[in-house]
Amino acid sequence: MLDSALETLAIPIGAALCDAPAHSAPIAGVLTRAGFPSPAEDFLDDEIDLHRLLVRNPAATYLYRAQGWSMMLAGICDGDILVVDRSVQTQHGDVVVATWDGQQPVCKVLHVAADHVELHSRNPHCPNIVLPPDTDVEIFAVVGVARALRRGCHVRAD
Amino acid sequence: MFALIDGNNFYASCERVFDPSLRGRPLVVLSNNDGCAIARSAEAKALGVGMAQPIHEVPREVRRQLVVRSANFTLYGDLSARVLAILREAAPRVEPYSIDESFLDLGGMRDREAFARDLRERVHRWTGIPNCVGIGPTKVLAKAANKIAKRGAGVVDLTDTVARTTALTDYPTGDLWGVGSRTAAKLAARGIQTAAQLREAPPADILTGFGVTIARVQRELQGRACIALEEIEPDRKQIIVSRSFGQRVEDHEAVAQALATFTVRACEKLRRRGLVAGGVGIFANSDVFQPELPQHHPNRTVNLPRPTGDSRVVLATVRALLRGFLRDGIAYRKAGVMLHDLGRMERLQGDLFGGATLGDPVLMRVVDRINERYGREAAGFGATGWNEKPAWGMRQQTLSPCYTTRFKDLPAARC
Numbered sequence: 189m190l191d192s193a194l195e196t197l198a199i200p201i202g203a204a205l206c207d208a209p210a211h212s213a214p215i216a217g218v219l220t221r222a223g224f225p226s227p228a229e230d231f232l233d234d235e236i237d238l239h240r241l242l243v244r245n246p247a248a249t250y251l252y253r254a255q256g257w258s259m260m261l262a263g264i265c266d267g268d269i270l271v272v273d274r275s276v277q278t279q280h281g282d283v284v285v286a287t288w289d290g291q292q293p294v295c296k297v298l299h300v301a302a303d304h305v306e307l308h309s310r311n312p313h314c315p316n317i318v319l320p321p322d323t324d325v326e327i328f329a330v331v332g333v334a335r336a337l338r339r340g341c342h343v344r345a346d
Numbered sequence: 347m348f349a350l351i352d353g354n355n356f357y358a359s360c361e362r363v364f365d366p367s368l369r370g371r372p373l374v375v376l377s378n379n380d381g382c383a384i385a386r387s388a389e390a391k392a393l394g395v396g397m398a399q400p401i402h403e404v405p406r407e408v409r410r411q412l413v414v415r416s417a418n419f420t421l422y423g424d425l426s427a428r429v430l431a432i433l434r435e436a437a438p439r440v441e442p443y444s445i446d447e448s449f450l451d452l453g454g455m456r457d458r459e460a461f462a463r464d465l466r467e468r469v470h471r472w473t474g475i476p477n478c479v480g481i482g483p484t485k486v487l488a489k490a491a492n493k494i495a496k497r498g499a500g501v502v503d504l505t506d507t508v509a510r511t512t513a514l515t516d517y518p519t520g521d522l523w524g525v526g527s528r529t530a531a532k533l534a535a536r537g538i539q540t541a542a543q544l545r546e547a548p549p550a551d552i553l554t555g556f557g558v559t560i561a562r563v564q565r566e567l568q569g570r571a572c573i574a575l576e577e578i579e580p581d582r583k584q585i586i587v588s589r590s591f592g593q594r595v596e597d598h599e600a601v602a603q604a605l606a607t608f609t610v611r612a613c614e615k616l617r618r619r620g621l622v623a624g625g626v627g628i629f630a631n632s633d634v635f636q637p638e639l640p641q642h643h644p645n646r647t648v649n650l651p652r653p654t655g656d657s658r659v660v661l662a663t664v665r666a667l668l669r670g671f672l673r674d675g676i677a678y679r680k681a682g683v684m685l686h687d688l689g690r691m692e693r694l695q696g697d698l699f700g701g702a703t704l705g706d707p708v709l710m711r712v713v714d715r716i717n718e719r720y721g722r723e724a725a726g727f728g729a730t731g732w733n734e735k736p737a738w739g740m741r742q743q744t745l746s747p748c749y750t751t752r753f754k755d756l757p758a759a760r761c
Contacts, residue, residue, distance in 0.1 A: 245472070246428075246431070247428040247429075247431040247432050247435075247472060247473065248428070248432075248471075248472035248473065250364075250749075250750060250757075251750075251756050252756060252757050252758065252759040253756040253757070253758050253759065254758075254759055254761045255758045255759065255760050255761060256760055256761035257761060258760075258761045259761045264761060266761070269753075269756065270759055274471060274472050274473070274474070275468075275471070275472050285759045287366045290366045290367045290368075290369050290370065291366060291367070292366065292367075292758060292759075292760055293366070293757070293758075293759045293760070294759060294760045294761075295759040295760065295761045296761075
């Protein structure tokens, strides 16, 4: 046997039985029927789904990982997840991700000038980017920011 | 009225969505185990890299200019599903034909070309995948229109009979849907080289000389639809999961783990389609490209006492089939699992001695749900070995990240 075969990532969860249990029924269903029907039943809502809040058009939505602090005052931290909806028309003043010249995308605030586009930082220590006129640039709207808080590593979202 | 929409150099385009540095450069995507070119960007085609060409046969000076990527089907599958979702929203009836092309029913649509242009633009803008649309009164014509659209127009409509005749006059038969290179050569021997010539040939000759498939292509070229839109994929007759190993493997336990991994994957596919299997087969191949080595190509099949969708039952069956299956001293290069006698769970009847199926569908549903929610192999089976880099793993030296399906692989945006 190979040594590598022993280095397993598995956590055993109990013996496998090939036979189905003698009977099975959803416990919640059984209990409800035994007692008085829940008066809340007709008023049940779906649970709140953060994904639905942030992702309005799943087919056109890609997630990016923010790197750096130039958008700090727009509420975007290093390590945040940026929700980018490619179907949204971008406007002057939107937070966007932009790509040009085959470069890694940049997250900034879109500034549309008369003959060119600028990408502004939201951090006094970081410069703005002024793109020369006629730059072939792809710009998409950032429609959400997601971050999980964890003890000990307070900004990394994953 | 049909439209065919497909992504240009689909796999290469998927790679470019998230790696802008690949844009404008000659990019080649390699098959599993980094063997052959399975997608080429326009720049790579211009350098003469052929479709399905083994990469080691590409001249060295060309290879030096290429950027290569290992096939990342996780990424391509996700982008393909996005494109399909957009199409399903736009058209009432859609038939996904392959990972990168779909037929749409445009029946009753007034301005087809405007619709196609709008759809093409939307798919490109929303997903980042450039694409082309062909329109025609039949599937064969829509497919031909799509091929012509690839030359630069983006959208081509062959509904108009005059435009159609012009387009088919210089359209080689070998490029038609359903006409292979052998048939094209046979047709050429009879003086039929273009689609227009095939359309005008005496139908009786075509039927007797080439059979019903080509006769149908001929009728479709004449504008009479013979091939309908298939919205619902017909139930599979069998499911095969097989892979070539990244290297030769002699260790029987490693082959067993590979087969167990393929078994689990096959059972997942089975359950996703709501099917159960009545039989299980396995096969293994030694390295056919090294004829000087000892060869062995065993296969075995067994019927199950009752059909099942339970991975554990199939795993136990595969384990039993493996007894004495492999030979010592043989280096295996490929193995696979087949599930056959597939049937719909709800159509089964139990026999006298027990239920209709083996195993525990509820437990399997739980396992599938866990994996859906927490990622593939969050819950699994010990028989697969659970190695991160198993001896039989695929060779993927230039694999791109799974940008859209794994949090740790998200593309970065500089702030």
